[in-house]
Amino acid sequence: MASVIRLYVNHPLGAGQSVPLSREQSHYLFGVMRKGVGEVLELFNGHDGEWLGRVVQAGKRNGILLCERQSKPMQLPPDLWLIFAPIKKARTDFIVEKATEMGAAQILPVQSDFTNSERIRQDRLQNHAVEAAEQCGGTYVPVVHELQKLSKLLDGWDVQRQIMFCDETRLGSGEALPSLAGPWAVLIGPEGGFSPAERRRLNEMPEAHGVSLGPRILRADTAAVAALTLWQSALGDWQ
Amino acid sequence: MASVIRLYVNHPLGAGQSVPLSREQSHYLFGVMRKGVGEVLELFNGHDGEWLGRVVQAGKRNGILLCERQSKPMQLPPDLWLIFAPIKKARTDFIVEKATEMGAAQILPVQSDFTNSERIRQDRLQNHAVEAAEQCGGTYVPVVHELQKLSKLLDGWDVQRQIMFCDETRLGSGEALPSLAGPWAVLIGPEGGFSPAERRRLNEMPEAHGVSLGPRILRADTAAVAALTLWQSALGDWQ
Numbered sequence: 001m002a003s004v005i006r007l008y009v010n011h012p013l014g015a016g017q018s019v020p021l022s023r024e025q026s027h028y029l030f031g032v033m034r035k036g037v038g039e040v041l042e043l044f045n046g047h048d049g050e051w052l053g054r055v056v057q058a059g060k061r062n063g064i065l066l067c068e069r070q071s072k073p074m075q076l077p078p079d080l081w082l083i084f085a086p087i088k089k090a091r092t093d094f095i096v097e098k099a100t101e102m103g104a105a106q107i108l109p110v111q112s113d114f115t116n117s118e119r120i121r122q123d124r125l126q127n128h129a130v131e132a133a134e135q136c137g138g139t140y141v142p143v144v145h146e147l148q149k150l151s152k153l154l155d156g157w158d159v160q161r162q163i164m165f166c167d168e169t170r171l172g173s174g175e176a177l178p179s180l181a182g183p184w185a186v187l188i189g190p191e192g193g194f195s196p197a198e199r200r201r202l203n204e205m206p207e208a209h210g211v212s213l214g215p216r217i218l219r220a221d222t223a224a225v226a227a228l229t230l231w232q233s234a235l236g237d238w239q
Numbered sequence: 240m241a242s243v244i245r246l247y248v249n250h251p252l253g254a255g256q257s258v259p260l261s262r263e264q265s266h267y268l269f270g271v272m273r274k275g276v277g278e279v280l281e282l283f284n285g286h287d288g289e290w291l292g293r294v295v296q297a298g299k300r301n302g303i304l305l306c307e308r309q310s311k312p313m314q315l316p317p318d319l320w321l322i323f324a325p326i327k328k329a330r331t332d333f334i335v336e337k338a339t340e341m342g343a344a345q346i347l348p349v350q351s352d353f354t355n356s357e358r359i360r361q362d363r364l365q366n367h368a369v370e371a372a373e374q375c376g377g378t379y380v381p382v383v384h385e386l387q388k389l390s391k392l393l394d395g396w397d398v399q400r401q402i403m404f405c406d407e408t409r410l411g412s413g414e415a416l417p418s419l420a421g422p423w424a425v426l427i428g429p430e431g432g433f434s435p436a437e438r439r440r441l442n443e444m445p446e447a448h449g450v451s452l453g454p455r456i457l458r459a460d461t462a463a464v465a466a467l468t469l470w471q472s473a474l475g476d477w478q
Contacts, residue, residue: 075454094333098461101458102455102461102465103454137456138454214342214471214475214476215342215377215476215477216340216341216342216377217340217374217375217376218340218375219336219340219374222336222337222340222341222464225461225465225468226468229464229465229468230468230472232453233469237453237454238452238453
């Protein structure tokens, strides 16, 4: 299974456009992967779709590609946010990777009352989203936000955006997902569940809909994939 | 969030039943976790439901519990198999963990034409399933099988068992899942996809149904959770 290398580049893409590679990308392509002049790669930048680019300069610090033709149109994901409480580092990385594959447009880590995590490395998580987008064949990279308090996020909530919230401590008593078009957010509770105050607040928001993820308690990373699957297959781009 | 320790024990459970702990469990409970006589734990063995057991002997090598009362009835998962091609070790571990949380009854690792993996550690994977069952609150532990060839598994296939197969190289062209009760299997292709011969064979089996998992290519572990979510919410115990 020979496979073409896919690269995210922070540069405009278009026919005849010359695209300089970063030092890291040049090192990876020409040092590690031993690619050379003439090699064709798939490029995307998050807004111009996917383009085939040919290597015209293979310097291990300063490679240059030439855009030839568009190989995939730009495909934006649905206007879907994933809101989650960060957990252990490896599982937080997984959630960002999986949210990218599953087609979330924005990823918002939050501190809830029962979240242990005090900080995240936003730049590292954003890089994970770039790598997952390179891998999954998408043309879009979701934005990873800085950590914020859930209560503050809900204070400024736009009532036009529906919330599907998954409370792992509330088993088998969910609503059906209402088939409302427009912007949505999927909210995954922390492993300890939402606090009573948070649960009360969500239950009082008419735009928030509690959904059950079955009779077993899912880990937060499993819950993120499961909830995004339910949403994408009912309302998103899997239909 | 104080939480009760949950343990899988390979021993009958029932009112008044005395349950000896293994050396590893005794060490963990009384050495690492510093629990003592009188402590109450949740116990399950995969067929008697969940029971509360009280520590009556706290030896670091030979603890004993006494079963008091049933705290959860036995809940068998649907008759659902997860068949997948093992990938890198960490992701294979994740697939077993996630399949347990998602309620698969049996987990069958297979070698397909494009699988790289030559071997698995069945005992390690079975232990992962036990740990995931302890964590997710289920009363059942799925059986993890030894690695076998996909072609051989299909040679002996029981036509009564429907197959939902997810081919990551075939984007956006799935069937709807037919709502047939009875035994099912979810089959996840390897990262390189099925070979043309495998795809032909599956397409010729009337009991095999190809399903799409959206417009992006999912990693095998993401695909496993997504496919099990679709099945559980349509035909399984999430309904």
